[in-house]
Amino acid sequence: MAQAVSLASTKRLSRDDWLEIRRQGIGSSDAAAVAGLNPYRSPLSVYLDKRGERPEEESTERMQLGILMEPVIAELYHRRTGTHPRRRNAVLAHPDRPWMLANLDYEAKDPVLGWGLVECKNSGYGKQWDEDEAPVMYIIQALHQLEVTGRAFCDLAALIGGAKLVITRVLPDREAIAGLVQIEADFWQRVQEERPPEVDGSPDCAQALKIMYPQAAPGSEVILPDTARAVLRDLTTARKVLKACEADVTRCENEIKALMGDAERAYLAGIEKPVVTWKTSSSTRLDAKRLAAEEPELAARFRSVTESRRFLVKESL
Numbered sequence: 001m002a003q004a005v006s007l008a009s010t011k012r013l014s015r016d017d018w019l020e021i022r023r024q025g026i027g028s029s030d031a032a033a034v035a036g037l038n039p040y041r042s043p044l045s046v047y048l049d050k051r052g053e054r055p056e057e058e059s060t061e062r063m064q065l066g067i068l069m070e071p072v073i074a075e076l077y078h079r080r081t082g083t084h085p086r087r088r089n090a091v092l093a094h095p096d097r098p099w100m101l102a103n104l105d106y107e108a109k110d111p112v113l114g115w116g117l118v119e120c121k122n123s124g125y126g127k128q129w130d131e132d133e134a135p136v137m138y139i140i141q142a143l144h145q146l147e148v149t150g151r152a153f154c155d156l157a158a159l160i161g162g163a164k165l166v167i168t169r170v171l172p173d174r175e176a177i178a179g180l181v182q183i184e185a186d187f188w189q190r191v192q193e194e195r196p197p198e199v200d201g202s203p204d205c206a207q208a209l210k211i212m213y214p215q216a217a218p219g220s221e222v223i224l225p226d227t228a229r230a231v232l233r234d235l236t237t238a239r240k241v242l243k244a245c246e247a248d249v250t251r252c253e254n255e256i257k258a259l260m261g262d263a264e265r266a267y268l269a270g271i272e273k274p275v276v277t278w279k280t281s282s283s284t285r286l287d288a289k290r291l292a293a294e295e296p297e298l299a300a301r302f303r304s305v306t307e308s309r310r311f312l313v314k315e316s317l
Contacts (some may be wrong), residue, residue: 026101031180035184040204077155117154121157214307266278
């Protein structure tokens with residue numbers, strides 16, 4: 001395989017320029033979402049991002065902390081493995097498929113396998129990582145990077161809860177990579193032809209649809225295809241099941257509350273920690289109704305109007 005192409009150095013690259021380069025192809029952080037294996041991002045959201053139709057996500061404190069922790073995780077990796085990772089400040093592209101991009105964290109040399117990659121992750125506590133296997137979304141990211149760079153391995157180094165380093169080594173899986181490349185190629189073709197991918201049931205996809213269709217055209221109508229009949233029936237059934245489940249949840253909660261009475265914590269025999277808490281909490285909020293009644297002019301000055309589309313099913317099928 002030919003060497004990956006360096007598109008730009010990231011040392012002094014502005015955020016706007018970096019975002020523009022990202023829109024030129026599919027990056028390793030996009031790969032799992034494109035394949036439908038990222039629980040936080042949908043294919044439709046990535047599509048809008050590549051089309052430049054999705055507002056840029058604001059940098060959160062968690063995201064900033066992840067960037068700041070990368071050198072720390074790299075140093076912990078060095079102490080654990082004895083291998084000193086080096087920073088690779090470049091956006092790379094696959095030599096034959098220029099739409100496959102990778103922005104690497106670090107590279108490291110294994111005495112047996114040769115040069116590989118090190119991807120640093122800062123994660124909270126939970127069941128997302130275990131000793132032997134990283135989350136599938138990060139394995140997909142590693143496979144994408146291996147295909148772009150042709151490197152021998154990718155070590156996913158995760159700092160869990162700021163207290164424990166877990167390292168998962170991902171080796172090139174030619175069959176898995178071939179399937180991933182085909183999925184990404186089909187997706188990128190959709191981007192070029194302005195054919196949005198299919199929707200899914202994720203909240204991120206729902207948000208993407210709000211971005212695509214923020215307002216209804218007054219008085220407009222559409223005839224749904226015959227396939228929509230089955231979808232509407234599924235929706236009606238799912239809502240009935242959801243309503244029944246919500247009622248069951250409330251019943252169970254009420255039974256436990258009745259057993260607790262005015263107790264703040266509840267225990268089960270043989271378990272030291274409380275299994276349920278029912279604490280008193282307080283919150284402060286603006287009494288908009290009272291403000292409008294007593295200070296109507298002041299309330300009017302700070303009143304804002306928001307628009308949203310309300311989805312209602314008028315007919316049960």
